[in-house]
Amino acid sequence: MNNLELIKGISRTSPEKIVLLVIDGLGGLPNPKTGRTELETARLPNLDALAARGICGLADPIAPGITPGSGPGHLALFGYDPVEYNVGRGVLEALGIDIELKEGEIAARGNFCSIDEKGIITDRRAGRISTEKCAELCQLLDGMSANGVDIKLYAVKEHRFVSIFHGGYLHEELTDSDPSRTGVAPLKVAAEKTIAGGTASIVNEFIAKVRDVLKGHSPANMILLRGFSKKPNFPSMQAIYKLNPLAIAVYPMYRGLAKLVGMDIARTGLSLEDEIKTLKDNFAKYDFFFLHVKQTDTAGEDGDFARKVKALEQIDAALPGLIDLKPDILVITGDHSTPAVLGAHSWHPVPVLLCAKYCRTDGVKEFSEKAFLAGGLGRIKTTDIMPLAMANALKLTKFGA
């Protein structure tokens, strides 16, 4: 029995409302100049006050040492073991540009790349062509088919695109054509299971046709595909938790991940204030709310310590609007750490705060990585957060008599 099955067996409805605020890339590392992390540098009076009345801790999205992508990070937050409930790269990329995959379709992440006259890859990103150029090439290649299967290409950003294969009985058990390095030719796509042999041939036929069309379009004279995958069939949050959940997120990928677990999606504006307004407007209609804020992660990924500090302070400033709604359970955490000094997602455990009537508060009075070490939650797995929120909302009956 996995954890979701256990929870499904004991979940029940209650009037209590849960708000899960995800501050993307929340955790950080000390600035070498000051010795203080982004959270320790920012002035966060509202988060500090919440820390004082809630229970705090640190959470590992997957396991100690494992850096999660956005997909696994969010699935863990929703309570789904991200190793067991895996979302393919192609599907994630499609979600990221708001494409909803249909039954049976396969998505793959694509790169326009450069090959020499012998077919050897010289640049996996075709000199990072502009997004406009990428869109133009996708247009050029659009409407192609191979053995009765239609392929659509959607530009993402610079050299990146998504390809969607539609028609017939397609199988996703395929190896990548992208060798992940230069100096070799693109790989033939192979079937990882016998049943996917036909699909592999179709993909290879498509790639060969693309190569013919792109001849002379240097530097973008070839494509590389990876992460062939179908939309996964996950149990819904309604089925597991008996919740009526709403997602409020600006970026398509997070809305898409929420949709994979059955959440309704709200239309919202670009700022956290807009999101909180959307929360307020929908507060009576749902009992679970996922709010996503992206700016912290973007600043961290850009290696911009000061901008991440500022983003945290802006979030803190917007919080009273959320607190005024008096959610019975308020959880504030991140999907992973993104320390500005690393300029990337990291493996460091993520601060997590839970405020609720029966949370058994601890002695923590400051919202930071170091202060949370003494928190009452200790070091938990990110997948423990949903059961804890559910328990505090009195939405779980006891296990066994």
Added chain:
Amino acid sequence: MNNLELIKGISRTSPEKIVLLVIDGLGGLPNPKTGRTELETARLPNLDALAARGICGLADPIAPGITPGSGPGHLALFGYDPVEYNVGRGVLEALGIDIELKEGEIAARGNFCSIDEKGIITDRRAGRISTEKCAELCQLLDGMSANGVDIKLYAVKEHRFVSIFHGGYLHEELTDSDPSRTGVAPLKVAAEKTIAGGTASIVNEFIAKVRDVLKGHSPANMILLRGFSKKPNFPSMQAIYKLNPLAIAVYPMYRGLAKLVGMDIARTGLSLEDEIKTLKDNFAKYDFFFLHVKQTDTAGEDGDFARKVKALEQIDAALPGLIDLKPDILVITGDHSTPAVLGAHSWHPVPVLLCAKYCRTDGVKEFSEKAFLAGGLGRIKTTDIMPLAMANALKLTKFGA
């Protein structure tokens, strides 16, 4: 390999003696008036002194957020993963009134209930009839049989009883007849596996006969059955740990749970002083002792903060008798938290204290939920406690070379 198999492979005997004192429902929540939990309110000089010389922490019986029943809570304390080693509701109820199930017998938890002339349940508890009335009705229904299977009924308390099915080849894979709500008819018992089809028919035949007999005995004119189960076949503590274990408990259910894992059962009196006397009398004969104290849980379940505080102080006062025996390993913990402010078992992690020569003590000097956050054990799973006790008793050899 599950944890018990690992332990079984490395366990060995040693002269050291382990005492596991289970204070039922030990952990609590702050009293809203004072901000202090039951443990923080009680004067506990002996427990505080033990905390100062032992190693402390907090344990999750099942997982963060999951509230355990008494069965899973105790199995976890004995080192058995309570999700894997599940005890059926019927069996637990039988253990609770000191009935030992025989090979092949099935037990079910029963309610006397009220149905209207159309057979619709109007009260799942028949107006909570008296225990005497329940005993009288069990007497009336006793000695019934269906298709060669004899059924015995045992009154528990108010509307509750246990039914035992005996004879033939019975299978426990049955759904409940109790729909867990009013406004509908009792459910037909169905087989969850094909092999249990015959048993389902027998149970349904029995229920139909009972209905005929109870006609006119309003409000208790029908029964509801749930949790059909056979006595589980768990590996014994002797086999896993090579221990010679003794259980000292006043309430039948805890003796019954101890029996399921192979413990000998001591006759004892009603107070902790009596139990400690029993411990002393048997101290030479065994090397593992499970002592159970119930009063803390009962007070917590009754929502009586002051009584739970008093029960804790009484336990503390009795401890010198136990400490004088100088057990090599003394573990003091609970099977789950029962905060008086909730009036029920809860999901909050449970304080755990281990005193032993080689325990690597921490800086904790007070026996409380908050003080234990800084303990050397950190936040562990309750199933980790037995391996820790065994290790401290030098009863585990190393794993691998």
